[in-house]
Amino acid sequence: MIDLGTVYLAVTGALLLVTLGVGVRVLSEIVREGRDRQRRRRAGELEKYTEDEEYDRVPGDPVEDNGDDGGADTTCPQCETDNDAAFDYCRRCASPLRPGS
Template sequence: MIDGAYVFLVLFVTGSIVVLVVSVPLFRGFVTDARERHRARKTGELEPYTPDEEFDSGPPAALEEKTGHERERLRVVCWNCGCRNDLAYRFCRECSERL
């Protein structure tokens, strides 16, 4: 006789197999794209970040001189890739490295 536990087990195993069959090609694509970007950055074919003309004009004024909204617009430079990030960010917007 078939009980509820057996039906649950069959449905669980079948569902798990379906999820694996669907997700493996997706993850393979993500890994391939990430490897290509990493290789391109290492060889210099890809810039580490897209320059932001508004903030690449020169060093910002001293923090003491900035108030309110101006202070929020200051940036922190990532040590790993050189990308400028908002002060509120804890991780780089480009390479996800801890700031």
């Protein structure tokens, strides 16, 4: 007769191994992608999301509020960039614009 404890241990061990394997693979994928992005950003292939002048409004341009919900722009508490009131996070530095959201 097969010992139930042994079966339990085997099944649990197998599940643990599978979980670990998947977890490690996902983690290494994330790390690999992060390194790749870092490398490309350093090489200038990827635009920086900080200090990007394209996102600054051209002086004299009319301020466009399309898809307006009537709200005023929200100023980022971190970098003081104007963001659409509909945004939850700063388009420049990705800081949360509202506390508790």
